[in-house]
Ligand code: NAD
């Protein structure tokens with residue numbers, strides 16, 4: 574079949590809207606009509622050419638929601654008409670990691686996913702006979718896409734696609750980092766570096782679990798109002814206090830340091846600040862941000878010797894097929910706010926404007942509707 578898609582033809586070039594060919598689902602695969610997709614900073618990172626797994630030409634996008642159109646042989650958990658959210662972190666429930674229950678980093682298809690192909694080693698997308706690659710196993714910047722059954726969460730049918738697509742990455746990553754990875758306790762002091770599409774969801778996660786002080790740090794002063802709406806109690810702008818004084822500002826505001834800090838910027842200097850503003854003896858810093866190839870984090874080992882802990886999280890530690898339907902329920906029950914974070918909506922033809930809005934700091938999430 575043909576599908577309309579925004580194709581990343583090369584690094585650092587605008588996406589090109591074109592018709593591409595899409596093969597139907599093979600064994601264990603599912604054809605999905607994507608109804609809506611968010612644009613995450615990780616899409617921009619890969620498009621920039623700095624992602625070591627960034628391959629071109631490819632169809633980016635990993636924050637979608639849609640409907641099952643057709644299932645391939647052997648698919649048992651999904652049927653035509655089911656509403657689904659694609660999962661860049663699948664849940665096979667059979668690999669060593671899934672069975673361990675210690676991590677959400679299912680290994681069933683990770684190797685082929687990183688090469689831009691389906692588990693059988695080939696792409697379902699092509700253009701004039703040449704393969705176009707998948708991205709993060711999702712490729713939601715296409716009206717139709719094919720995914721393995723284990724990479725789809727079945728969700729309730731009354732939930733609006735243009736909102737729940739954001740649960741496919743940003744919402745789950747931010748809230749999950751708080752509840753699954755950090756396990757923030759009621760009364761904890763929390764600091765969030767970067768108040769964009771992910772950081773604002775960390776804020777609402779921290780509020781949900783009953784954190785006490787919730788400090789937000791961002792160089793963009795226009796983030797303040799939205800962050801306060803999502804639970805932030807104190808704001809620090811590094812450009813106002815001085816970048817070298819952010820750590821002390823957090824320590825002063827929290828009687829000795831944060832119980833938990835989160836990096837949602839992807840900046841390795843900020844990651845260091847996020848660790849070093851944690852409380853001596855127990856403060857934990859969770860890295861969410863993705864940094865480009867060649868960037869490394871550094872700190873004095875003394876920071877860890879004296880009890881601070883450095884951790885990271887992917888997809889908020891969520892097990893997609895199990896946890897994502899629950900987060901959709903939370904949204905539908907009014908327990909979490911997604912609507913206010915979707916600041917812009919665009920048709921596919923204007924998707925590049927969504928990237929511009931992100932880079933200019935004008936949007937939180939842009940959702941593209943098909
Ligand atoms: P975004 O662009 O919406 O937000 C980033 C925010 O960080 C912006 O508000 C920006 O002003 C702020 N910022 C930038 N530099 C800063 C600095 N030096 N100090 C303080 N604030 C600064 O991006 P997003 O979609 O929220 O993504 C954030 C990061 O999280 C990206 O690196 C993205 O790749 C990563 N991410 C990781 C996961 C995961 O599973 N680990 C999931 C989604 C996104």
Ligand code: AHE
Nearest residue numbers: 613615624625626662742863864887888
């Ligand atoms: N190819 C990238 C990997 C970047 C990365 O860490 N991705 C996160 C999800 S970001 C979603 O917006 C992730 O899930 N990581 C775990 C994994 O297995 O990829 C790079 O930098 O190499």
Ligand code: ZN
Nearest residue numbers: 613615742743
């Ligand atoms: Zn993302």
